[in-house]
Amino acid sequence: MSNSERRILVAEDNAALASVVRFNLERAGFQVTVAYNGRLAWEAVQEDDFDLIVTDQQMPEMTGCEFCEKLRTLDAYRDKPVIMLTAKGMELELPRLKAELGIAATFLKPFSPKEIVTAVEDHLEAVSEPVSP
Amino acid sequence: MLARSVKVELPRRVVVCYLLYSLVAILWLAVSAVFVTKSIVVRNMEDELLSYLQHASTLTALEIASQDDPQLQTLVERFSRERSLLFCAFVSNDNSYEAHSRKRLVGKTHDAENGITTRHGDIEAVRYTSGSLKIREYNASIHAPTGIAGRLIIAKAEPSTGEMTRMVTRHAFVVVCCPLLLVVLGCFTLHRLVSPMASVDSQLRQAAIAPTLADVELSPIKSRGPNVLGWNRIVREFQEENTQNSLDQRLGDAVRTLRQGKSDDILNSLPEGIAVSDQDGIITFANQSMAALLAADAQVDSLLGKSVEVGLGLNSEQASGLALFDPDRFARQVAEELERGDGEAKQVLRIARTPIRTSENATCAGQVWTVRDITQQKLADAMRDQFLDNATHELRTPLANIKAYAETLSMGDDLDVESQKEFCNTINVEATRLARFIDDLLSVSSMEAGSLTLHKQGVDLDRMFSEVVGKIKSQMDKKQLDFETIFPAKYPQTKLDKDKVNVALVNLLGNAAKYTPDGGRVRFEVKITDREIRIEVEDSGVGISEEELPRIYDKFFRSSNPSVQQVTGTGLGLSMAHEVIKLHNGDLTVQSALGEGTTFIATLPLE
Numbered sequence A: 001m002s003n004s005e006r007r008i009l010v011a012e013d014n015a016a017l018a019s020v021v022r023f024n025l026e027r028a029g030f031q032v033t034v035a036y037n038g039r040l041a042w043e044a045v046q047e048d049d050f051d052l053i054v055t056d057q058q059m060p061e062m063t064g065c066e067f068c069e070k071l072r073t074l075d076a077y078r079d080k081p082v083i084m085l086t087a088k089g090m091e092l093e094l095p096r097l098k099a100e101l102g103i104a105a106t107f108l109k110p111f112s113p114k115e116i117v118t119a120v121e122d123h124l125e126a127v128s129e130p131v132s133p
Numbered sequence B: 001m002l003a004r005s006v007k008v009e010l011p012r013r014v015v016v017c018y019l020l021y022s023l024v025a026i027l028w029l030a031v032s033a034v035f036v037t038k039s040i041v042v043r044n045m046e047d048e049l050l051s052y053l054q055h056a057s058t059l060t061a062l063e064i065a066s067q068d069d070p071q072l073q074t075l076v077e078r079f080s081r082e083r084s085l086l087f088c089a090f091v092s093n094d095n096s097y098e099a100h101s102r103k104r105l106v107g108k109t110h111d112a113e114n115g116i117t118t119r120h121g122d123i124e125a126v127r128y129t130s131g132s133l134k135i136r137e138y139n140a141s142i143h144a145p146t147g148i149a150g151r152l153i154i155a156k157a158e159p160s161t162g163e164m165t166r167m168v169t170r171h172a173f174v175v176v177c178c179p180l181l182l183v184v185l186g187c188f189t190l191h192r193l194v195s196p197m198a199s200v201d202s203q204l205r206q207a208a209i210a211p212t213l214a215d216v217e218l219s220p221i222k223s224r225g226p227n228v229l230g231w232n233r234i235v236r237e238f239q240e241e242n243t244q245n246s247l248d249q250r251l252g253d254a255v256r257t258l259r260q261g262k263s264d265d266i267l268n269s270l271p272e273g274i275a276v277s278d279q280d281g282i283i284t285f286a287n288q289s290m291a292a293l294l295a296a297d298a299q300v301d302s303l304l305g306k307s308v309e310v311g312l313g314l315n316s317e318q319a320s321g322l323a324l325f326d327p328d329r330f331a332r333q334v335a336e337e338l339e340r341g342d343g344e345a346k347q348v349l350r351i352a353r354t355p356i357r358t359s360e361n362a363t364c365a366g367q368v369w370t371v372r373d374i375t376q377q378k379l380a381d382a383m384r385d386q387f388l389d390n391a392t393h394e395l396r397t398p399l400a401n402i403k404a405y406a407e408t409l410s411m412g413d414d415l416d417v418e419s420q421k422e423f424c425n426t427i428n429v430e431a432t433r434l435a436r437f438i439d440d441l442l443s444v445s446s447m448e449a450g451s452l453t454l455h456k457q458g459v460d461l462d463r464m465f466s467e468v469v470g471k472i473k474s475q476m477d478k479k480q481l482d483f484e485t486i487f488p489a490k491y492p493q494t495k496l497d498k499d500k501v502n503v504a505l506v507n508l509l510g511n512a513a514k515y516t517p518d519g520g521r522v523r524f525e526v527k528i529t530d531r532e533i534r535i536e537v538e539d540s541g542v543g544i545s546e547e548e549l550p551r552i553y554d555k556f557f558r559s560s561n562p563s564v565q566q567v568t569g570t571g572l573g574l575s576m577a578h579e580v581i582k583l584h585n586g587d588l589t590v591q592s593a594l595g596e597g598t599t600f601i602a603t604l605p606l607e
Helices: A015-027 A038-047 A064-071 A094-101 A113-128 B002-007 B010-066 B072-082 B161-170 B172-209 B226-269 B288-294 B316-320 B375-411 B417-449 B461-478 B498-514 B573-583
Strands: A007-011 A031-035 A052-056 A082-086 A103-108 B087-092 B097-100 B116-120 B123-130 B133-144 B147-157 B273-277 B283-286 B334-340 B347-356 B366-373 B457-459 B482-486 B494-496 B521-528 B532-539 B587-593 B597-605
Touching: A007 A015, A007 A038, A015 A031, A015 A052, A015 A113, A015 B375, A015 B417, A031 A038, A038 A052, A038 A064, A052 A064, A052 A113, A064 A082, A064 A094, A082 A113, A094 A103, A103 A113, A113 B375, B010 B072, B010 B123, B010 B133, B010 B147, B010 B161, B010 B172, B072 B087, B072 B097, B072 B147, B161 B172, B172 B226, B226 B288, B273 B288, B283 B288, B288 B366, B347 B375, B375 B417, B417 B498, B417 B573, B461 B482, B461 B498, B461 B521, B498 B521, B498 B532, B498 B573, B498 B597, B573 B587, B573 B597
Parallel strands: A007 A031, A007 A052, A052 A082, A082 A103, B482 B521
Antiparallel strands: B087 B097, B087 B147, B116 B123, B123 B133, B133 B147, B273 B283, B273 B366, B334 B347, B347 B366, B457 B494, B521 B532, B532 B597, B587 B597
8 A cells, every 4th residue: 555545644733833744744645634633633533534643742622642542432543553742751651652542653842754754654564564465 | 938039139138138147146245245244243343342341341340449339330331331232240259240231130140141152362252142132242350459359241232134234225325226327337338239239130040040041131230340340241242142143043034934935936936837746646745837737726735635646637547558657667757748638728738757865775755746838839849840841842842843844844855945935934933932932931030030120111102012913913813813902093102111011911912812712802902091001901711710810920820720721831921921010010900700701901100
């Protein structure tokens, strides 16, 4: 499956950051949808089927973790990779997030967009490998 | 009896003694005088009678020798008369009275009287008692030419003691009155000499019975003499020492009282609660702060006698979970934090327990407990943590944008000029945002240090308010808020620190924008009066609860309202706005209802 068939949801309240992440992911060939807060992201996943989700932790109306918890209640998203962006590295521990919410990776702001793209590609391959012949 | 005698003063006692002995001596003298006089008188009488008898004998012998008919009767009567004799007689050789002064006895036989007989040459003396009279009788032989013619007898009664007393009494003035007079004079002299000693005596008696010497009131004597001077000197030095001592004692007492009172005052004025418990864990001392922290009625007495657990309001189960009450650790110092109550009444106490040791290695005699209310400190800590969290977010977010855009720019050869421009612009905006936040941080640190200063200058108010609106407009538009601005047609000249007022107003409007839901309403109105600029910022946002209103200007304070929590913020905006307006001698007031909206009214005096 090529990148162009992959649908990615970016949940980020900071428009500029959402925009640059979107730009980089689109440049890598993915189809990107942006939601500007947790609630909008939750609405988006219910309407559409995304292959991977990049979400900010601190967002109005619903935090990244809350969104993630809800996401895992949906059958379609039980095992979908989620990459979390955060400005508060200290209080978010990756092992706990991985264990409880199945977060695939966390990125502490400021992060490199290139690394995000690489991480997205890696996790999509990891998910798709068992399915491929 | 003794007690009564004790009351008699010394001079009187001395005088009485003196008088008593003197009188006895005078009496003795008087009696002696009587007897001495009597013996002298008797001796004289004897000598006189002896010589008279010799004279009478000679006359009688002459009469017998010269006369044929001697008139012996006449002679004896004359002799008796001349010397007031008891009697005078002439006894012939036949032992009969040939003549006798008592005529009826003439011719009668002379009976020799029984008595003490002594001889004085030829003269025989007989001393005898007849009735109440002591009689001395003397006889001498009368020699005639024919031999012994007979014996001449003369007798006289000794003077009686009564007679002697009467004799002495006749000289009483000399014998008794003179000594008496001298004795009385002696009394006065003695009294005068002794009276200063009386004062000493009574003071010495006081000294004998007083519990301490300090209680004795020694007084100087108003008299002269070396002994008085000596006594007065002793008294003076004693009084000086006493005064010094009592002064020392009073000073000591005062200092002790002061110290005692002071240490109590010190303990009571400490903000920390201090209590002492004995070996059984029973509170034996607590200061005011301890009572205020723990006792329901804030009375120290209601804590005393209770166990520490009860004083802290813990049940045995809660207490056993605390290291403070672990018996294995009683010998060591332990400090713990304890949360009490819920919600608004929630209290965080820091409790430290230190064992009291009377000496090294001794078993502990009890515990000293110190309790501090660290609720405010905890809140402040939480607020600071929150701020650090928020500050980190505020710093990282623009930084993330800058890095992401810069990296994207540097990697992308395929970017069109338009996109490059847009990216650079974003980098610029984010850098500005970062700079502004750093400015805020610096302002806060200035506020913390109290060194936030104003740089006032003439301001074009119209332009300033336009700038504020320009800065906030995009934020309003993003949330589709109905942003209403009402400005006066004309502005007066005034002096302000334009930059700081600008920041304060942006903060107020920024809050209105941040905490008003999409599609809400914000009104920004400026009114000019004679003396001040009145700026109102009204929103239809989440509002502020009544409990939180007093704290909104606290640094780092952020509402616990979830609608506020989900929006990032530093808790510094309002604090800064308040500070800036206060520095301009203005005022910032707020009216708010939860869920309905908030109105901030800032007033700045015209200069």
